[in-house]
Amino acid sequence: MVFLLLFMIFLPFIFAILTPFLYKLFAPRVHTGWFVAIVPLSVFVLLLQYIPVISNGQTIYQSVPWIPSLGVNITAYLDGLSLIFGLLISGVGFLVVLYSIYYMSKEREALHNFYVYMLLFMGAMFGLVFSDNILVLYVFWELTSISSFLLIAYWYQRKNSRYGAQKSMLITIFGGLAMLSGLIMLSMMSDSYNIREILSEVHVVTESPLFLPAMILLLLGAFTKSAQFPFSIWLPDAMEAPTPISAYLHSATMVKAGIYLVARFTAVFGGSSEWFWIVSGVGLITLVYGSINAVNQKDLKALLAYSTISQLGLIMSLLGLGSASLYFGNGDESTVYAMAIIASMFHLINHSTFKGSLFMVIGIIDHETGTRDIRKLGGLMSLMPISFTLTIIGSFAMAGLPPFNGFLSKEMFFTSILTAVEQPVFGMKMFGLFVPIIAWIASVFTFIYCMILVFKTFTGKHQPEKIDKVAKEAPIGMLIPPAILAILVIGIFFFPNVVGKNFLQPALMAILPIHSEGVGLTIKAWHGWNTELFMTIGVVLFGSIMYIFLKRWTVLYHFFPKTLTLNHLYNQSLEGTEMMSYKVTNKYMTGKMRDYLVYIFGFMIVILGGALWLSDGITFLGSNQAGVSIYEGVLLGAMVISGFAVLLSKSRLTAIIALGALGYLVSLFFVIFRAPDLALTQLVVETVTSALFLLCFYHLPKLRKEVSRIQFKLTNAVISIGVGTVVTLLALAVNNHRLFASISNFFEQSYTLAGAKNIVNAILVDFRGFDTMLEILVLCIAGLGVYTLIKLQLAGRDRKE
Amino acid sequence: MSPNDVLLRTVTKAAIVIILTFSIYLFFGGHHNPGGGFIGGLSVAAGLVLLFLAFDIETVRKNIPIDFKKMAGFGVLIAVLTGVSSLFFGEPFLNQTFGHFHLPIFGETELATAVLFDVGVALAVIGTAITIILSISEGK
Numbered sequence: 015m016v017f018l019l020l021f022m023i024f025l026p027f028i029f030a031i032l033t034p035f036l037y038k039l040f041a042p043r044v045h046t047g048w049f050v051a052i053v054p055l056s057v058f059v060l061l062l063q064y065i066p067v068i069s070n071g072q073t074i075y076q077s078v079p080w081i082p083s084l085g086v087n088i089t090a091y092l093d094g095l096s097l098i099f100g101l102l103i104s105g106v107g108f109l110v111v112l113y114s115i116y117y118m119s120k121e122r123e124a125l126h127n128f129y130v131y132m133l134l135f136m137g138a139m140f141g142l143v144f145s146d147n148i149l150v151l152y153v154f155w156e157l158t159s160i161s162s163f164l165l166i167a168y169w170y171q172r173k174n175s176r177y178g179a180q181k182s183m184l185i186t187i188f189g190g191l192a193m194l195s196g197l198i199m200l201s202m203m204s205d206s207y208n209i210r211e212i213l214s215e216v217h218v219v220t221e222s223p224l225f226l227p228a229m230i231l232l233l234l235g236a237f238t239k240s241a242q243f244p245f246s247i248w249l250p251d252a253m254e255a256p257t258p259i260s261a262y263l264h265s266a267t268m269v270k271a272g273i274y275l276v277a278r279f280t281a282v283f284g285g286s287s288e289w290f291w292i293v294s295g296v297g298l299i300t301l302v303y304g305s306i307n308a309v310n311q312k313d314l315k316a317l318l319a320y321s322t323i324s325q326l327g328l329i330m331s332l333l334g335l336g337s338a339s340l341y342f343g344n345g346d347e348s349t350v351y352a353m354a355i356i357a358s359m360f361h362l363i364n365h366s367t368f369k370g371s372l373f374m375v376i377g378i379i380d381h382e383t384g385t386r387d388i389r390k391l392g393g394l395m396s397l398m399p400i401s402f403t404l405t406i407i408g409s410f411a412m413a414g415l416p417p418f419n420g421f422l423s424k425e426m427f428f429t430s431i432l433t434a435v436e437q438p439v440f441g442m443k444m445f446g447l448f449v450p451i452i453a454w455i456a457s458v459f460t461f462i463y464c465m466i467l468v469f470k471t472f473t474g475k476h477q478p479e480k481i482d483k484v485a486k487e488a489p490i491g492m493l494i495p496p497a498i499l500a501i502l503v504i505g506i507f508f509f510p511n512v513v514g515k516n517f518l519q520p521a522l523m524a525i526l527p528i529h530s531e532g533v534g535l536t537i538k539a540w541h542g543w544n545t546e547l548f549m550t551i552g553v554v555l556f557g558s559i560m561y562i563f564l565k566r567w568t569v570l571y572h573f574f575p576k577t578l579t580l581n582h583l584y585n586q587s588l589e590g591t592e593m594m595s596y597k598v599t600n601k602y603m604t605g606k607m608r609d610y611l612v613y614i615f616g617f618m619i620v621i622l623g624g625a626l627w628l629s630d631g632i633t634f635l636g637s638n639q640a641g642v643s644i645y646e647g648v649l650l651g652a653m654v655i656s657g658f659a660v661l662l663s664k665s666r667l668t669a670i671i672a673l674g675a676l677g678y679l680v681s682l683f684f685v686i687f688r689a690p691d692l693a694l695t696q697l698v699v700e701t702v703t704s705a706l707f708l709l710c711f712y713h714l715p716k717l718r719k720e721v722s723r724i725q726f727k728l729t730n731a732v733i734s735i736g737v738g739t740v741v742t743l744l745a746l747a748v749n750n751h752r753l754f755a756s757i758s759n760f761f762e763q764s765y766t767l768a769g770a771k772n773i774v775n776a777i778l779v780d781f782r783g784f785d786t787m788l789e790i791l792v793l794c795i796a797g798l799g800v801y802t803l804i805k806l807q808l809a810g811r812d813r814k815e
Numbered sequence: 816m817s818p819n820d821v822l823l824r825t826v827t828k829a830a831i832v833i834i835l836t837f838s839i840y841l842f843f844g845g846h847h848n849p850g851g852g853f854i855g856g857l858s859v860a861a862g863l864v865l866l867f868l869a870f871d872i873e874t875v876r877k878n879i880p881i882d883f884k885k886m887a888g889f890g891v892l893i894a895v896l897t898g899v900s901s902l903f904f905g906e907p908f909l910n911q912t913f914g915h916f917h918l919p920i921f922g923e924t925e926l927a928t929a930v931l932f933d934v935g936v937a938l939a940v941i942g943t944a945i946t947i948i949l950s951i952s953e954g955k
Contacts (some may be wrong), residue, residue, distance in 0.1 A: 017826065046844065113890070152904045162929065177868050264904045331857060335894060342919075518834070557878075586953070590902030643816065690849035691849050691850070691851065694841075694849060694850070695853060695854055695857070697856070698857045698858065698861065702857075702944070706951075709951060715828045767915075768911060768913065768927070768929065769846075769913030769925055769927050769929075770847060770913075770927070770929065771846070771847035771848070772845060772846060772847055772848060772849065772850075772851070773849075775845045775846060775850075775851045775933075776929075776930075778851065778853075778931055779851070779852070779909040779911065779932045779936070780929050780931040781835075783898070784908075784909055786894075786932075786936060787891075787894045787895060787932075787935075789938035790891055790894060790935065790936050791891050791939075792889060793887075793890060793939055793940065793943045794887045794890070794891050794939050794942070794943055795943065796943065796947075797884070797887055797944070797946040797947050798884065798887075800947045800950055800951065801884065801947075801950045804950045804951065804953075805950065
């Protein structure tokens with residue numbers, strides 16, 4: 015029983031392995047979803063049992079080692095925050111699976127893929143919210159990105175699905191990697207991987223110079239995952255996924271992973287003005303951006319996607335405002351700001367309920383009429399009465415109207431915003447007045463798109479000729495899950511304090527540890543004639559007027575240039591990066607060996623020469639110099655002459671002969687420097703290579719046989735002179751910096767040790783025989799190489815002809 | 816080849832003996848004087864090339880029926896085996912030894928395992944050089 019919670023995290027993964035077998039055994043007789051539904055239901059039931067424990071302020075911690083030497087453990091840490099998320103994931107998960115049983119055809123769809131991806135996602139989400147270890151949290155975080163990618167592209171034959179999946183993958187993985195570096199910085203600062211230990215080291219973290227970079231990187235991860243501005247563009251494209259997935263991932267769970275992250279690390283970073291402004295600022299911008307864009311959508315799912323963006327912005331801004339509570343410490347002002355955190359968690363729960371049900375209803379409409387385009391829909395009220403009722407409940411809750419739960423959390427949002435103005439913090443005095451106005455405008459737009467959602471779909475004239483199917487009410491099984499959520503929407507309105515006591519208070523304790531005793535909290539539907547209520551009335555009035563004259567002013571959207579949209583920017587930058595790397599690669603990868611040699615030698619000059627220069631290694635004549643005899647002088651002169659002859663000769667034959675002369679002169683050098691073995695070998699080898707050169711010369715193709723001097727090119731001259739200079743300098747430097755005595759004394763004992771008077775031979779066959787052995791192997795391979803090249807080339811040519 | 820190369824062939828017949836003898840001298844002298852497996856092998860190869868030039872390849876092959884590719888491989892094998900054999904005596908790989916023995920004809924003589932290794936080197940060099948030259952000349 016001890017590790018039950020941990021087992022629950024891994025239950026979806028275990029079941030994901032079993033699912034294909036179940037599918038093979040029972041499809042198409044039994045819908046695979048019935049088996050899958052067991053998983054979220056059992057987790058949900060288990061988590062329900064923990065509610066009393068958690069609401070008493072206790073927490074549960076379970077851990078098994080994964081990589082103990084690195085301090086990485088798989089943990090299950092249950093507190094108020096993770097309990098809310100766990101219940102949402104398992105509860106909405108169960109309803110979505112139930113819904114998908116009726117939504118996904120068991121004959122036509124590849125259900126085993128669908129449910130495996132979904133279980134992977136579910137398990138990853140559990141792991142994400144229960145992990146106390148930040149590295150394990152990151153592992154699950156990426157697993158949600160990957161399974162979401164798989165789910166968006168579930169209908170992989172469609173181009174739009176693939177586009178949407180790629181987009182969400184690129185953006186969320188980008189954020190995930192940023193988050194990883196943020197987490198690593200965090201662990202460097204606090205010297206721990208465990209969130210709870212990091213929390214106890216907060217004072218160290220706050221004073222560290224890495225504080226700000228870690229915060230920004232972490233927020234990048236949270237903002238990309240939770241579709242905050244400007245990373246929100248992936249969410250509308252993720253609507254290509256099957257509707258149960260949109261309902262589950264892109265409204266209730268995955269997009270809230272970023273919210274979870276921000277909430278979880280508020281205790282670490284909160285209380286600083288940067289966190290306050292970034293989180294609440296980005297949240298407010300997202301709120302306005304999402305709500306304004308949602309009004310202009312023609313596709314119901316896209317409308318819901320933008321409304322999700324907007325609502326996530328609302329929750330995020332509340333979390334940002336609430337973080338100021340940490341700045342005040344334990345006091346009255348602190349409690350006032352802490353209410354913002356409670357509001358955010360409350361709205362998070364509410365949003366999951368009404369948005370999940372709305373997505374399911376939209377799925378029903380799509381399923382029963384064959385379209386989601388609001389221009390084709392209309393007059394469905396009498397045809398689909400239950401769906402209509404559910405849509406009204408969901409939409410009015412989203413718009414923030416009584417008697418639905420959205421009203422309560424929206425009022426709390428206004429309250430928090432107004433408090434922030436009344437008790438300014440972090441320079442709120444300057445911009446304070448704008449914040450409620452922005453929030454109010456966003457609420458008006460929210461109201462408008464909610465009305466569009468209800469009235470454009472269900473009222474007006476029914477147009478049967480525009481839709482593919484005969485519209486009728488959905489089967490009962492499809493209606494039950496959204497109905498359950500709708501009942502919750504109303505239930506929370508009438509009994510908000512049940513939620514408040516059991517979930518919101520423990521969550522507040524988890525997010526802001528300074529409020530370990532909780533705050534006196536009662537959520538009231540009626541709170542007197544105050545500013546918040548007037549704001550809501552204003553929203554309704556203004557929203558209704560604007561909705562009535564919708565056609566008049568939506569033309570304004572057309573004036574907004576397409577080139578300035580974020581999607582355009584994303585596509586352009588993607589294309590631009592591809593084009594640029596293509597161009598750059600083509601620029602330097604010329605395919606010409608000469609250019610590559612220029613790079614190689616260029617680097618050699620820069621690095622070797624640079625190292626010599628920087629380390630002050632350049633010396634010309636040291637004490638190690640021997641005298642120069644006349645023979646050496648004459649030989650050197652001859653070699654220089656034949657070297658230039660190679661370079662300047664007009665015909666290739668002259669060059670070959672000059673090269674041969676150079677070789678023989680080298681062997682003469684060996685004679686002078688008393689190396690008879692080398693001289694002998696050099697003589698023979700030089701003869702052989704000259705003969706081979708002549709052979710090559712003889713077989714040059716007649717057509718392009720050119721007798722001309724090597725063309726002069728400045729780059730080549732510079733490079734070759736540079737390499738010559740650098741190597742000469744290097745040789746001189748090495749000669750003048752002898753640090754150790756030579757070991758050649760040892761080899762002088764060759765007669766006593768190896769029985770050989772010829773030291774060179776003794777070294778070759780005895781002292782260093784290993785080298786010789788491999789050298790003759792090299793020789794042998796070269797010989798076989800020549801043999802195969804010639805013989806096999808002939809065979810190949812025959813075959814081609 | 817010109818039809819009348821009696822002179823060349825006669826000189827070759829005499830010269831080849833001298834060249835091969837010199838090569839063997841170079842090979843065996845390598846232990847104490849300049850020379851050794853590499854040079855010895857190369858000069859044997861040079862002698863063979865002279866044969867190829869004076870007579871045609873087929874004739875030489877008929878008289879010296881050796882596969883030079885195998886010879887090269889064999890040389891490498893000998894060299895490796897001399898190295899391996901030292902393992903049997905509990906010595907490190909490629910450990911060479913030598914000793915002075917009294918032989919019937921040569922009298923007091925120094926025998927060294929290094930010479931065996933050198934034989935491998937020489938065979939590899941001869942085999943490779945002739946393989947290269949033969950395949951190029953046959954290839955064209």
